[in-house]
Amino acid sequence: xxxxxxxxxxxxxxxxxxxxxxxxxxxxxxxxxxxxxxxxxxxxxxxxxxxxxxxxxxxxxxxxxxxxxxxxxxxxxxxxxxxxxxxxxxxxxxxxxxxxxxxxxxxxxxxxxxxxxxxxxxxxxxxxxxxxxxxxxxxxxxxxxxxxx
Numbered sequence: 001x002x003x004x005x006x007x008x009x010x011x012x013x014x015x016x017x018x019x020x021x022x023x024x025x026x027x028x029x030x031x032x033x034x035x036x037x038x039x040x041x042x043x044x045x046x047x048x049x050x051x052x053x054x055x056x057x058x059x060x061x062x063x064x065x066x067x068x069x070x071x072x073x074x075x076x077x078x079x080x081x082x083x084x085x086x087x088x089x090x091x092x093x094x095x096x097x098x099x100x101x102x103x104x105x106x107x108x109x110x111x112x113x114x115x116x117x118x119x120x121x122x123x124x125x126x127x128x129x130x131x132x133x134x135x136x137x138x139x140x141x142x143x144x145x146x147x148x149x
Contacts, residue, residue: 019128020046020106022099024121030084032077038084040112040119047103050081055101057085060136063093094143100130111139
């Protein structure tokens, strides 16, 4: 019994040390037909009660040289901790989805660049806090440079 208590303590400490964060994937990863039209899905990790997570998303972009910020629809999937982000930005311009979340006192953030073929997983950035304005601007600049190649 003592060994079991020690193992549970170690596992709990490992989860807390890793912190609250997001993992992104294709809409099919949600295994829910309601996510079919989503730009991408994501799941929360490191949250003891994912159903109580508070999640929001904005599209941050440049459209015809003008900086824009648009609130996006985030739909909770039936399985707690899994969410879908739906398209809510124009096809033209450069766009990054800025995810923000809280779970109890923990915070998480992610910047997910959007390319012509959808989200760009390898260029996404993940944080144990919301992204800063400077990080958003740097990611938009990198996305613009990527598009010029």
